[in-house]
Each structure stands twice: as structure tokens, then as C-alpha cells.
Amino acid sequence: MKIRPIEISLYIVLALFALLMLTFVSKVNKIADGKFQDGFLVYNSIIKYPTTSTFFEDSSISKDQKMDLEKIVSNIETVVEDKKSKIPDFSKIDSTQIERISYPESSSEFIQKLLSQLQSPECRIIHYGDSQLEGDRISAYLRNRLQGLYGGSGPGFIPIKQVYNQISAVVTPSNNWQRYAAFDPSKPHFKTKNYGAYLSVSRFTELYDPIVDSLAIQELEPTIATIDISPSTKLYSKLKNYTSIGVHYGNATLPVNIKVYSSGVLIKEELLESDGKYHCYxxxxxxxxxxxxxxxxxxxxxxxxxxxxxxxxxIHLDNVAMRGNSGTTFASLNSESFGSMYQKLNPKVIIFQYGGNTVPYLKDSLQIKNYSNYLKNHINWVRRKSPDASIIFVGPSDMTTTINGELKSYALLHYLDEVLKQQCVSNNVAYWSMFKAMGGENSMSFWVDKKLAANDYTHFTPQGTQIISELFFTALYMDLKSSK
Known part of the structure; x- marks a missing residue:
């Protein structure tokens, strides 16, 4: 039987049409590690097949977007080279490339109040965030810039027992110190939920209940523990200058002696307060x-x-890094002790930087709105402890996942960024979109290629940290300058 060319062509067209129809049936399936794969789920296996949207999608970064990303990075790189500069040199940068901060309706009042707080004789800023802040990243650069403008020195808060490298000071505890954190799931949480304003605790003995373990306590021998503190040899010179040292503690139920040595010479010796309340030595x-x-x-x-x-x-700026956290731990803390510590610290500005850790688990817009509302409750819980503080929220960076073997931004990340912004500005909180500042959707791959972000496509490298920090500071400075 002779097959005519028209029949062959018709067969090919029908076959292609059938294959196209299958794209309407194919679904996006979530697999391990937050990755996604188009196809058909058969028992526990996936037969790969594109969905309609994937089939017609151009996944590559456009030439125009790549040029825009180049402008963002090169625009600010010349500024970060001058670490001693007190203000951005606007003769060297294009300010139109800077992602601006979004403010509540009364933006001029918000900015004027913030400026007044920064210019006050003492202004403590507490910068809470997830692992993007570990090791004083982002905070150190921002602190150096603000101290250059408004005075101040020293690195602020340093945990005693550390779980990551710290660039802001050399703090070396003796081996008998243990760390407990409200956001650390690897250790049992305190029943008292008393972790202080920095959400972590260091101890040099085991946990005891003074009532239940009273007999065992009587037989205990005294324990000695030490902390050695030296100025940082890295980065900014202002970190190396500190003359006011605070030792923050609480839950002291038995006498504890403290000796202070400066370069080997005993300069102070006292007993810590043992009334169980919060104190600052x-x-x-x-x-x-x-x-x-x-x-x-x-x-x-x-x-x-x-x-x-x-x-x-x-300026005193505290870096509080909470690995794996999404900013929803605060309201579960002991309100009384947290409030007592806030009265002493008296923070005038509070910066929250969260969202990245929740991105891989968001499935739809309802979950985003629920997370945003939940986050608002925690911010307001902290606000009640310091009602006059100005609050700024820094949104998540771009993050990529593997979709059909290609690196792309998480599908709901852009929507999360918008919802967080709307939630913040309606709650008298300023919002800065790190996602947009670095270039928006699929920009993280560009930052990784430029060695400005790590190969986990989530965290910035030291150079990338300086650039993203300068983008935030420049946006802030532009608003503060315009309010004068």
C-alpha cells in the first residue's frame, strides 16, 4: 500500500497535537529539597512531561534584564570599595537604580522621627534576622555606615557561646559554656521561655530546678568559667573601639562571683545579683x-x-542572627523578662529581616497571607515592649529552586514580597524589598555567576553582602537626607 505524503504530514500533525494536549494534563509535582518537576505521578515515580505553561515559557534571562542586573551591581560596586566613606558619593552612582524604601502613609513623619532617633546622643538599633545575618553580615556594613554619619563605635551584641564565625569581635568562652536558643530545635526549650531580648542563652553549668534539685545542689562544687574578649582584627576600625561593656543575665538564684581582668590585671570583683531577675552588669x-x-x-x-x-x-547596632527562623518566635517568649531587658536596652530602631526560610514551604496565596498576618502579630508583640521605636522590615532575597532541571525563582516569591510590603506599610512599618533591589525574578543566578552569592543560591558572599548592604543603606540615606 502506497502512503501518500499528505497522509504522512497529517499523521505528524495529529501526533504533535496529541503530545500538545498531554501538556494540559501534566502537573507540577513537588519533589525532594523543595524542587519541582513537571510530569505524571505514577505511584511514587514521576514520568517527566512539560506542562503547557512550561512548554511555551522562555526560561532564560532576557538580554534587557541581564543589562539591568549589570547596572545594579556595577552602579554600587564603586561605592563599597571606599569603606571609610561616611556618605554615598552620588557623583559616582545613578540613584535611579536604587530600590527605595516603602513607608506608611505618613512617610514624612516616619522619616523625620527616624532621623531624630539616629541623631540622638545614644541610639540602639536591634537587627533581627535569619541566617543571612550570621557572623554580623549586613549588620556590620550598616553599622559602620551609620556610625560614620551619626557617631558611635563598637559591635554591640555578641553571644557568649557562638555557633558561627563572628567578624565583629573575638570572644572566646571556656569549654564548659553551653548555648540554648529559642529558635534552636536541637535542644529542649526552657519551660520558662525566658531567652531575653536576643533570644539565646549561654550557661556554664547544667540546668537545675532550685526546688526539685535542692539536695543535689547542696553537694555541688563551685564551677569556674571564663570569657576572653579582644577587638576584631577584621573589616571596620570602629568595631575595635568599645569602652562600655554590658554582661546581660538573669535567673541567678545562687551567688555567683565575677572577676574582671584587663590585660591580666584584676580591675573589678563583685557578686552578681541573685534575685532571679534580669540585670546588666x-x-x-x-x-x-x-x-x-x-x-x-x-x-x-x-x-x-x-x-x-x-x-x-x-549608634549601637546589635546583630541577632536566628538560623532557620521565619520571625515567628517572639510572641512565644516570656513577656516580662523580654520587656525588662528592652527597658534597659531601650532600642530606638528595630529591623526585622525574615521570609526566606518560609519560601520553600509556601504552596498558595492563602498560606502567604496567613504567614504575613502571623508575622505581623509577632512584630506587634515586640513593638509593645518598645512602643516608640521605629520599625523597618527587610524582605527576603531572590531564591532559586530547580524546576525541570533549571534554576528559577520560587514561583510565589514575588507575591510574598508584595504581600509583606502591603502588610508592613499598613502596620506603620517601613519595608525594603531586597528581592527587587537585587534585580527581581531569577536575579539570584546572576549574583551567583558574579560570585556575589554562594552556590546554595540563597546566601550572599562577603562581596555580595557589601553590595546588598550598600543598596539598603543608600536607599535609607536618600530618605534621611531629603527630610533635613
Whole structure:
């Protein structure tokens, strides 16, 4: 039987049409590690097949978008090279490339109040965030810029027992210190939920219940623990200058002696308050010690919420990194002790930086709205402890996942960014979109290619950290400058 060309052509067309129809049936399936694969789920296996939207999609970054990303990065790179500069050099950058901060309706009042707080004799800023902040990343750059403008020195908060490298100061605890954090699922949480304003605690003895374990406590021998503190040898010179040292503690139920040594010389010795309440043990010095040793001796360790290393005035900026957290831990803390610590710290500006850890688990718009509302409740819980503080929220960066073997932004990330912005500005919170600042959808791949972000397509490299930090600071500075 002779097959005519028209029949062959018709067969090919019908076959292609049938294959196209299958794209309407194919679905997006979530697989391991937050990745996605188009296809048909057969038992526990996926037969790969594109969906209609994937089939017609042009997944590559357009030439225009790539040029825009190049402009964002090169626009700011010349500024970050000058670490000593107090203000951005607007003769070298195109300010139209800067993603601006979104404010509540009364934006001029918000900015004027913020400026007044930054210019006050002392202004403590607490920067809460997820692993993007670990090691004082982003905070260190912002602190250096603000201290250059409004005065101040020192790195602010430093945890005693650390789980990541710290660039802002050299703090070396003895081996008997243990860390407990409200956001750390690897250890049992305190029943008291008392973790202080920095959400973590360091102790040099085991946890004891003074009532239940009273007999065992009587037989305990005193324990000695030490902390050595030295100025940082990295990055910014202002980090190396601190003369006001605060030792923040609470839950001290038995006497604990503290000795303070400066370069090996005993300069102070006292007993810590043992009434169980929050206290700050202050050490004021005429100059920064080359080495400061704190020695503690007692049967039961208090809960130490951390150290603050500050100058005598100006900007004090605390970096509080909470790995794996989405900003929804605050309202579960002990309100009384958190509030007592806030009264002492008196933060005038609070920065929240969250959202990235929840991105891989968001399935639809309803979950995004629920997360946004939940986050608002936690922000307001903190606000009630410091009602006059100005609050700024930094949204998540671009993040990529593997979709059909290609790296793309999470599908709902753009919508999350918009919902968070709307939620913040309607709640008297300023919002800065890191997602848009770095270039928007699929920009993370560009940052990785430029070695400005790590190969996990989530965290910035040191150079990338400086650039994203300068983008935020420049946006802030432009608003502060215009309000004068």
C-alpha cells in the first residue's frame, strides 16, 4: 500500500497535537529539597512531561534584564570599595537604580522621627534576622555606615557561646559554656521561655530546678568559667573601639562571683545579683582593653543573654542572627523578662529581616497571607515592649529552586514580597524589598555567576553582602537626607 505524503504530514500533525494536549494534563509535582518537576505521578515515580505553561515559557534571562542586573551591581560596586566613606558619593552612582524604601502613609513623619532617633546622643538599633545575618553580615556594613554619619563605635551584641564565625569581635568562652536558643530545635526549650531580648542563652553549668534539685545542689562544687574578649582584627576600625561593656543575665538564684581582668590585671570583683531577675552588669573603661577576661565562679550558672560592646555614645547596632527562623518566635517568649531587658536596652530602631526560610514551604496565596498576618502579630508583640521605636522590615532575597532541571525563582516569591510590603506599610512599618533591589525574578543566578552569592543560591558572599548592604543603606540615606 502506497502512503501518500499528505497522509504522512497529517499523521505528524495529529501526533504533535496529541503530545500538545498531554501538556494540559501534566502537573507540577513537588519533589525532594523543595524542587519541582513537571510530569505524571505514577505511584511514587514521576514520568517527566512539560506542562503547557512550561512548554511555551522562555526560561532564560532576557538580554534587557541581564543589562539591568549589570547596572545594579556595577552602579554600587564603586561605592563599597571606599569603606571609610561616611556618605554615598552620588557623583559616582545613578540613584535611579536604587530600590527605595516603602513607608506608611505618613512617610514624612516616619522619616523625620527616624532621623531624630539616629541623631540622638545614644541610639540602639536591634537587627533581627535569619541566617543571612550570621557572623554580623549586613549588620556590620550598616553599622559602620551609620556610625560614620551619626557617631558611635563598637559591635554591640555578641553571644557568649557562638555557633558561627563572628567578624565583629573575638570572644572566646571556656569549654564548659553551653548555648540554648529559642529558635534552636536541637535542644529542649526552657519551660520558662525566658531567652531575653536576643533570644539565646549561654550557661556554664547544667540546668537545675532550685526546688526539685535542692539536695543535689547542696553537694555541688563551685564551677569556674571564663570569657576572653579582644577587638576584631577584621573589616571596620570602629568595631575595635568599645569602652562600655554590658554582661546581660538573669535567673541567678545562687551567688555567683565575677572577676574582671584587663590585660591580666584584676580591675573589678563583685557578686552578681541573685534575685532571679534580669540585670546588666556594667564595665566602663577609659579605653578599649587589648584583652578583657571575665571569670565567673558559682555552683549554678545564671542565664547569660550575651554581651554588648559599645562606645560611650552614638549608634549601637546589635546583630541577632536566628538560623532557620521565619520571625515567628517572639510572641512565644516570656513577656516580662523580654520587656525588662528592652527597658534597659531601650532600642530606638528595630529591623526585622525574615521570609526566606518560609519560601520553600509556601504552596498558595492563602498560606502567604496567613504567614504575613502571623508575622505581623509577632512584630506587634515586640513593638509593645518598645512602643516608640521605629520599625523597618527587610524582605527576603531572590531564591532559586530547580524546576525541570533549571534554576528559577520560587514561583510565589514575588507575591510574598508584595504581600509583606502591603502588610508592613499598613502596620506603620517601613519595608525594603531586597528581592527587587537585587534585580527581581531569577536575579539570584546572576549574583551567583558574579560570585556575589554562594552556590546554595540563597546566601550572599562577603562581596555580595557589601553590595546588598550598600543598596539598603543608600536607599535609607536618600530618605534621611531629603527630610533635613
Amino acid at each position: 556594667k564595665i566602663n573603661l577609659p579605653s578599649t582593653p587589648a584583652n578583657l577576661r571575665l571569670e565567673f565562679e558559682g555552683k549554678i550558672s545564671p542565664d547569660f543573654y550575651g554581651l554588648t560592646l559599645d562606645g560611650s555614645k552614638g
